[in-house]
Amino acid sequence: MSGAAHGPLILGIESSCDETAAAVVECGRRVLSNVVASQLDTHGKYGGVVPELASREHLRAIVPVVREALAQAGAAPPDLSAVAVTEGPGLVGSLLVGITYAKSLCLVRGLPLIAVNHVEGHIHAVAMEAGEALEFPALALVVSGGHTHLFEVREGFRYRLLGKTRDDAAGEAFDKVAKLLGFGYPGGPVIDCLAPYGDPRGVRFPFSKMKGNALDFSFSGLKTAVLRWTEQRDLGAEIEARKQLLRQATRPTVEQWLTVTPRETRDALASFQRVVIEELLRHITAAAEEIGARSVIVSGGVACNQGLRKAAASALPLPVFFPAVTLSTDNAAMIAAAAFPKLGRREFADFTLAAKANLTLA
The missing domain is CATH 3.30.420.40 (ATPase, nucleotide binding domain)
Known part of the structure; x- marks a missing residue:
């Protein structure tokens, strides 16, 4: 995609619980890729999410998941306008994996970092599809x-x-x-x-x-x-x-x-x-x-x-709006979508960004 005309591209990263996810979204609406690595088989035998295991699985998955998201979108880091990452709420160890990777990518590539509330992401999972119909x-x-x-x-x-x-x-x-x-x-x-x-x-x-x-x-x-x-x-x-x-x-x-x-x-x-x-x-x-x-x-x-x-x-x-099933569960497309208005307002995070397990939206 390098050199091709396109709107702002945001790479979203989500790792708040037990899914490692990355997505590339154009103009806060058009999903170019949406990759999710589930840990269901890892945690199912325990009857729930085990935080330490979740963190380890995120560490294993984060690099290949981001690479796959970029590849599916036909994008490279120079094409990106920003990187958005979930800062909370969620499991601290899980959040830290996504945040650390996002910081590193932004530092190396000189990209703006945008922090997103996971709950707000879920709201934007609907808004990105509903568009003007949402009143x-x-x-x-x-x-x-x-x-x-x-x-x-x-x-x-x-x-x-x-x-x-x-x-x-x-x-x-x-x-x-x-x-x-x-x-x-x-x-x-x-x-x-x-x-x-x-x-x-x-x-x-x-x-x-x-x-x-x-x-x-x-x-x-x-x-x-x-x-x-x-x-x-x-x-x-x-x-x-x-x-x-x-x-x-x-x-x-x-x-x-x-x-x-x-x-x-x-x-x-x-x-x-x-x-x-x-x-x-x-x-x-x-x-x-x-x-x-x-x-x-x-x-x-x-x-x-x-x-x-x-x-x-x-x-x-x-009028009632539900997201597509693929956007209902945790994903990174919703994180990138929620970051788009922040990109326009230049609401960027610095490299002191920390995981916030109990982050509130309002």
């Missing part, structure tokens, strides 16, 4: 394994936090319930696949009752209710059957899961998912009304959930 003020729900946050998004991508989870994130609740019932990690996608085979009103699980900010979330009570439901039944044999299936097939098919998941358990999964989705939609509706939202953004890993996508499309009275 402000917008209501954004960022919902994943680590986040369940509601933001007011105003013109120029200015943010105000409206509500957040007080305990488990929605995606975390999905994964913990799946692990409890022997579906392995990550379990959210498995619940989503099996929920259509159960009765969403077959088990009465509770909705949260919040004191204080009514726009805050809580999923710990729901998770505890599933635990109690499990303890009241003799599920040992079927849970062991599912664990055995996982030992035989790393990623079982829906048909395989159905052979080891009786109807009663499928009803529980469907009912659990229904309560989570209704909680999310209830909060979206209330928050959108409060701020006079003209559109709704739903992003983050849980935005992949097909039940949520269908329910939001039919239940919400406003």
